[in-house]
Amino acid sequence: MKKSFFVLIAYLMTGLSACREQSTQTDQTAGSDSSTAAPSSDWKLGVQMWTFHEFPFITAIEKTDSAGIKFIEAFPGQPLGGSLKGTFDIDMSAENQKAIRDLLQAKGIQLVAFGVVVPPSMAVWRKTFAFAKEMQIQYITAEPLKAHWDSVNILAGEFGIPIAIHDHPKPSPYDHPDSVIAAMNGRSNIYACADIGHWARNGLDVVACLKQLEGRIYGAHLKDIKIFDKPDAEDTRLGTGVIKFPEVFQELKRQGFKGIFSIENEANWKNNVPDVLYNKKYFEDEISKLK
Numbered sequence: 599m600k601k602s603f604f605v606l607i608a609y610l611m612t613g614l615s616a617c618r619e620q621s622t623q624t625d626q627t628a629g630s631d632s633s634t635a636a637p638s639s640d641w642k643l644g645v646q647m648w649t650f651h652e653f654p655f656i657t658a659i660e661k662t663d664s665a666g667i668k669f670i671e672a673f674p675g676q677p678l679g680g681s682l683k684g685t686f687d688i689d690m691s692a693e694n695q696k697a698i699r700d701l702l703q704a705k706g707i708q709l710v711a712f713g714v715v716v717p718p719s720m721a722v723w724r725k726t727f728a729f730a731k732e733m734q735i736q737y738i739t740a741e742p743l744k745a746h747w748d749s750v751n752i753l754a755g756e757f758g759i760p761i762a763i764h765d766h767p768k769p770s771p772y773d774h775p776d777s778v779i780a781a782m783n784g785r786s787n788i789y790a791c792a793d794i795g796h797w798a799r800n801g802l803d804v805v806a807c808l809k810q811l812e813g814r815i816y817g818a819h820l821k822d823i824k825i826f827d828k829p830d831a832e833d834t835r836l837g838t839g840v841i842k843f844p845e846v847f848q849e850l851k852r853q854g855f856k857g858i859f860s861i862e863n864e865a866n867w868k869n870n871v872p873d874v875l876y877n878k879k880y881f882e883d884e885i886s887k888l889k
Contacts (some may be wrong), residue, residue, distance in 0.1 A: 617622065625753055640856035644669030644710060645874060645880055646819060647676055647686075652678020654687050656701065663705050665874045670702075671711035671817070671860045688722075688729040708856050711817060713739025713791075714764045722748050722812045727757040737816055739764045739791045741772055747781050747788070752797060754787035762791035762816040767799045767829035774800070775810055782814055789816035795862070798841050800828030805842070808849045815855060819862045820877065833865040834878040835873055851888050 644675050650658035656679035661685055662670060670723070674687045682694050690698075703711055712735045719724045723746065730738055737760045742750050754761050763778045782788045788813045796819075797804050807814065822839035823831040837843055859881065863873045 599651060620726070625794065627705060630798060636779075640854075641665060641885070642669045642710070642858040643878060644671060644858045644860045646673065646860040646862040649861060649870060650675050650875065654868045655698070656680045656682070659701060659707060661871050661874075662707060665871060665878060667874070668880065669708050669821045669858050671713065671858070671859075672709060672735075673713065674715055680858050688725050688885070690729070699733065709733060709738050710736050711762070711791075711860070712763075714741055714766075715739070716741045716743065717746075718743075720753075722805070723750055723753055727753050727759055730812065731757055735759065737762050739817065741770075742781065742788075744771070744781070747785060751785035751787045758801060760787050760789055760816060762789045764791040764819070765793045765796045765800070767796050773856050775802070775807055784809055789814050791815075791817045791819065792813040794841060794864070795819065795821030795823050795833065798823050798826055798839075799829050799831050799853050805845050805849050808846065808853070812853050815850070815853070815857065818850075818859050819856045820859045820881070821864065831865060836877045837884070843880075844887070847885055851885075 604630055645662050645665070647655065647658050647662075647670055650661050651673070653661070654677045658676065669799060672686050674685070675685045678684055678690075678694060679700070682689060682697055684694060686698070698709075701777045712730055712733070715726060717726055717739065717740075723742075726738065728794050729735075738754075740750075741764055742761065748770075750761055763772060763781055765772050765775065765778070767808075778790050782790070792808065792811065793817050794804050797807050820836065822834050822836045822841050822843070824839050825831040826840040833839075861874055861881075862875050863870050863877065
């Protein structure tokens with residue numbers, strides 16, 4: 599997501615991650631449903647709702663459904679739309695939560711993740727975990743304050759919902775892998791969410807980053823960019839930019855990655871379903887070639 603979003607949400611801030619050497623082998627369990635176009639039943643293709651942030655959540659779900667995608671990562675602050683008042687956030691009423699769960703069930707769409715969040719206090723963190731539990735969210739994508747690392751790790755264990763630290767373009771606390779590894783070190787409930795496009799924006803070798811975080815990658819944001827090492831580089835369709843996705847997918851397969859690839863298309867905001875469909879087909883075609 600772009601940092602402009604975080605200005606809109608009171609408890610969100612910018613943050614970044616990247617990669618450094620670490621090869622801790624840890625089980626990842628981002629859900630049990632299978633994707634029809636993955637090298638194993640552990641790979642899923644979803645969409646980060648920020649892709650459709652120009653529209654209400656209900657409309658975004660219609661767009662997701664039209665693309666044949668069955669997994670989503672929601673973000674806080676998206677207007678619900680339709681007859682539902684308010685936004686998709688931790689303060690949603692019980693009635694709205696049920697309405698959203700019913701909508702997703704009717705569409706056969708699974709809400710896998712929620713983020714990116716940066717709660718300002720442990721009270722808000724606890725509320726965020728409780729909300730995720732109620733909405734059956736499997737993991738929270740976040741950029742936690744350093745002072746919260748230990749407490750968040752404990753809360754994640756208490757609720758059984760892992761945290762996946764996300765990376766953003768420079769400047770931000772998680773724009774380099776060192777900070778992600780520091781947060782994960784000794785904290786078994788904190789993992790990484792690999793925003794592949796942002797790594798490239800930060801001038802980092804994407805495959806090297808994946809290798810450095812081996813065994814600790816819980817999810818990935820899937821995007822390509824036009825210019826390497828440029829924090830505000832424009833998005834482009836997968837495989838048409840600077841990122842070598844065949845190598846990315848091969849490395850994640852080698853690692854035994856289990857999780858969701860969330861398409862996050864940050865271009866053509868008003869009419870990006872064609873881009874999402876293109877990216878979906880590209881993903882399916884490339885992983886069908888994996889050996």
